[in-house]
Amino acid sequence: MADFGKLSPFQVDPAIVEGLSLSPDDFSPASEGEKENMVEKRKSVSYWRDAARRFKANTVSMVALFIFLCCLVFAFIGPKLIPYSYGDQYRSSQKLGPMEYSKGEALIKAASANFDSFYATGLQAGSITAITKGNYFIEYKGNTYAFTAEKAMEGVIVGFLKGQADPVIVKEADVDPATGAIAAWAPLETTGDPAEGATQLKLVKGVFPHVFGTDSVGRDLMARTMYGARVSILIGLMAALIVLIIGSIYGAISGLAGGTVDFIMMRIVELIYSIPEVLIVLLLQVVLKDPLQEWMDHSDTWLAHAASALGSGIISIFITFALLYWVTMARIVRGQVLQLRKQEYVTAAVALGAGNGRIIKRHLLPNCVGALVITTCLQIPSAIFLESFLSFLGLGVSAPMASLGSLCSDALQTITLYPYRLIYPAVILTVIVLTLNLVGDGLRDALDPRLKK
């Protein structure tokens, strides 16, 4: 090696070399106290916990969430609490206003003060409100009382008067409409065990009011509104789920594949995006109705059974969403994937030898999920909007099923006489959409604080 003298780049000051030579004795184990300093005292806050904290701090969103949960209770638990069902028609209870009783109901209500528990034919749904010829039994305080009706009985109340242990039968004609005083009653002849195939008569304590009134064929409007809210919410959820699945798969493939595939896939998205959806939706609704009905009537698969339970209107709404509404989601997911793929931590992971699966699972998905949750949440109210719009035009769900939109549509026919019929479903629809919007906004602020509207 040539001697470069003092200028040699490889020459190091011997004093520095001296200082760098370390012996094992220079190291000693850390003391307990020193170790303690290294332990993380505070648990690291996970992304979700952090988001939850931010969401909880947002008063508006929390209130909206609470109100939305109330709507859920109303829609899903409510129907179990009231004695009326969405499809049952109560004869002689047509066109009642909110909290109104029909003549018959008022009579039974007055008489009910004398009863402990009773069964009134006047409160039953159906075309013939009578106890027909046959075997019946009632259950009261753990005992079963069976009896046989020799002939059909109309306008009777079967039950237990206050302070009496044996069942009696009272004719409605023997009840004073004003005071509810019972002029005459006859003991019910009972036997011990109910005969084979006997029908149970469910006893009630009083007359449940029609809180929202009834419609023109005597269906309880509160029961229908509850049912309609349930249908609307489920449609919203399902549609959002469909959009989420199709949109994210399509977007992810497009974003990850890149190149020509991405180009073609995005041109297709643009094309669908520029189609005015509502025109196609209307067409689809009409087009799909008959073939769907045909398929549901003749196919014997579980899918067809599930579909026929929902009705062709709802199924065509789902198909519409699956065909047209996923494009926004696909665009968002593709954008996210493209953006995230360029991030340094992904490059670092690639450099460290992580495979595709790990990168997707560990880096892309967790960072995408915020955007997915937000978009899905905001998709629900828009699906509810669309469904109610279609039902309003008479294309969505069909009677006796109900959705909030179809209830509004029904109410419009009689708006001049019974304006309250519109108010209840309309208000609940608005509240559901409003609270979902606010919860979605809150989620966006919580999950993606950088994102500004």
Place this chain on the structure above:
Amino acid sequence: MIIYILKRIGAALLTLLVIMSITFFLMNAIPGSPFLTEKSTPQQIELANKKYGLDKPLIVQLKNYVVNYLKGDLGTSLKMQEGTPVKDIIFHQGKFILSIKLGLWSLAIAVLIGIPLGCIAAYNRGSWLDGFLRVMTTVGVAIPTFVLATLLLATFAVKLGWLDTISGSLESAKSMIMPILSMSFYYICYVAKLTRTSMLDAINQDYIRTARAKGVKRNIIILKHALRNSLIPVITYLGPVTAGIITGSFVVESTFSIPGLGKYYVQCVMSRDYPVIMATTVVLSALVIFMNLVVDVAYKVVDPRITLTNKED
């Protein structure tokens, strides 16, 4: 710029072609024939099919549609107004004009009320007025058009009797109030929300502070500096608004008994009048696509920094 516009027109024509094909195949997927009634015999149906060219293969029928449309021939109605040229139904019976009138008014009201409301809210940020407007706009975007329309109808026409339940051909200002309000309310609220947000963004910019430091009058700052810069997101939104207003017209025209194109479209779809469905779909789609094009060009005018060609990424 010209090349861009030409490209967009090309893409628009392609989209229209796709829409025509989709509509065509959807219409033909409807089982049964438009001529099928209780009285018609198979021979009569065959004859009618032959007369209107429905016996030819589907692809030939589609080609005929496209060729005829290019020539400006929209065909004749099969059912709704049998034998009348579709062109006359759409353009010469006042339906199109009526719907356009309703739509343009609603669009204008949405912009002319929405933007000032947004500005007022942004400039009085945190005040009771801002709070009130925020509540109004948040609730406003949650009310479906048909609910608002029927509520207005129930209140002002039925209960108070100030306005007519049937708006008819929108000849008087009185008959226009409710339809236009119910159609534009959602968009007033949305535009106001959008304007407020982007206005607040703009107000915090350095150039506003500079202008204020120079002693420029408050009104001039709002109009010249803040508003102009905050209009871009609002303009972007006007494309979807057009599509939305067409949607709204289906409901509003049905609710207020306005004999416009929206109401007619729903009736046509239900009665399967193929040529009318096709023509109406194409005309309405063309309208929406054209509006989107106008919006994209308007972008460029408002903000010369935007380069139209790379706007995708």
